Each structure stands twice: as C-alpha cells, then as structure tokens.
Amino acid sequence: GENVEQHPSTLSVQEGDSAVIKCTYSDSASNYFPWYKQELGKGPQLIIDIRSNVGEKKDQRIAVTLNKTAKHFSLHITETQPEDSAVYFCAAIGNNDMRFGAGTRLTVKP
Amino acid sequence: IAGITQAPTSQILAAGRRMTLRCTQDMRHNAMYWYRQDLGLGLRLIHYSNTAGTTGKGEVPDGYSVSRANTDDFPLTLASAVPSQTSVYFCASSGDSGKAFFGQGTRLTVV
Numbered sequence: 001g002e003n004v005e006q007h008p009s010t011l012s013v014q015e016g017d018s019a020v021i022k023c024t025y026s027d028s029a030s031n032y033f034p035w036y037k038q039e040l041g042k043g044p045q046l047i048i049d050i051r052s053n054v055g056e057k058k059d060q061r062i063a064v065t066l067n068k069t070a071k072h073f074s075l076h077i078t079e080t081q082p083e084d085s086a087v088y089f090c091a092a093i094g095n096n097d098m099r100f101g102a103g104t105r106l107t108v109k110p
Numbered sequence: 111i112a113g114i115t116q117a118p119t120s121q122i123l124a125a126g127r128r129m130t131l132r133c134t135q136d137m138r139h140n141a142m143y144w145y146r147q148d149l150g151l152g153l154r155l156i157h158y159s160n161t162a163g164t165t166g167k168g169e170v171p172d173g174y175s176v177s178r179a180n181t182d183d184f185p186l187t188l189a190s191a192v193p194s195q196t197s198v199y200f201c202a203s204s205g206d207s208g209k210a211f212f213g214q215g216t217r218l219t220v221v
Contacts, residue, residue: 032208043200043212102152
C-alpha cells in the first residue's frame with residue numbers, strides 16, 4: 001500500500017513569515033494529493049488539493065507543488081497569521097485508499 | 111443531517127465489550143473511510159469502502175470490522191475492545207472529485 005512521509009513534525013514561525021511542509025509518497029499510482037488542517041478537538045478540513053496532471057496550485061496565501069518524478073509534494077503558506085496555527089496533514093490517494101502523513105504542528109507566533 | 115455525522119462523540123468502554131461506532135453521510139458519496147488518530151502517529155486507515163456492498167482493509171484493520179449495507183452508513187465494530195484501541199476515531203467520505211470530508215470524531219477510551 002501507499003506510504004506517506006511528512007516533514008517537519010513541528011514548525012514554529014513568526015507571524016508574517018512563510019511556512020513550508022513537505023511530503024513524499026511511495027505509490028506511483030497515486031494521483032490525488034490533498035492537504036488538511038486540523039484544529040484542536042475537530043476533524044480534519046480540506047484546505048487545498050492537487051492532482052497528478054498539475055505541477056502547482058495556488059489559493060490566496062496557500063500553494064501546493066507536486067513533483068511526480070520525485071514523488072514529493074509541498075504545502076506553502078505565505079504571510080502566516082496566528083489563526084494558521086494548527087496541525088496540517090498531507091495525503092495521497094490511489095484506488096480510493098487514502099493514506100496520510102504523520103502531521104505537522106504549525107505554530108505562528110504573533 | 112448535513113455532511114457526515116459520527117456517534118457517539120465520546121465513550122468509555124470496559125475491555126472485552128463490543129462497541130459499534132456509527133457514521134452516516136448524506137452527500138451520496140461512494141467512498142467511505144475509518145481512521146484512528148493517536149498522538150504522534152497521525153491518521154491511520156483502518157478500513158475503507160469504495161462503494162456500497164464492498165469493503166477493504168487499511169493499515170491497521172486487526173480488531174475491527176466494518177459493513178457497508180447502503181451508501182449512507184458505514185459502521186465500525188470492535189468485537190472485543192482492548193486498551194490499545196483507545197484513540198480518536200474519524201470517519202470520512204469522498205465523492206467522484208476525491209475530496210474527502212471528515213466527521214467530528216469519536217473519542218474512545220477502553221479501560
């Protein structure tokens with residue numbers, strides 16, 4: 001099955017700085033890569049996703065890049081704000097078997 | 111019901127007891143999933159179902175069973191709970207777009 005690795009496990013940035021979270025996957029058949037944000041006591045919520053036929057996607061302050069050859073994808077958050085503080089998960093999907101990375105706890109210091 | 115709903119929200123269960131966690135969605139999504147979330151281990155897939163009538167095993171299926179009698183419901187059963195099954199359980203569903211939506215979770219403590 002798919003194996004997804006995510007780094008770093010924790011990330012602390014100053015408000016206004018950028019944050020980058022990286023993931024790698026093992027199954028070349030995976031074709032859909034979503035990112036989720038989880039706040040304390042809540043379920044994960046989809047914030048952005050990318051499909052294997054696209055190299056980059058941007059939505060306001062959030063962007064995701066995908067390198068299919070190297071089997072890695074990254075989340076970029078610019079101009080971070082305290083409300084961006086949460087745990088972020090990457091995932092890879094192929095054949096409806098959705099596997100997650102271990103998560104990154106992002107702290108944005110005011 | 112709007113979206114995906116899990117019940118109960120939390121439960122304390124004696125070891126050896128049987129327990130069913132409920133999950134219902136009203137989005138007519140074909141695929142549904144059960145995950146457990148433990149500190150430092152992220153979300154691990156227990157079982158999944160691509161469509162009504164079919165199920166598959168995920169990363170950590172032992173000790174759990176699922177059924178998918180219809181599109182909306184995907185219950186997860188612990189036949190004989192053990193303390194290592196103490197966790198937060200999340201149900202999710204996804205449609206043709208692949209975008210998955212999660213329930214609010216069930217916090218289960220096995221004592």
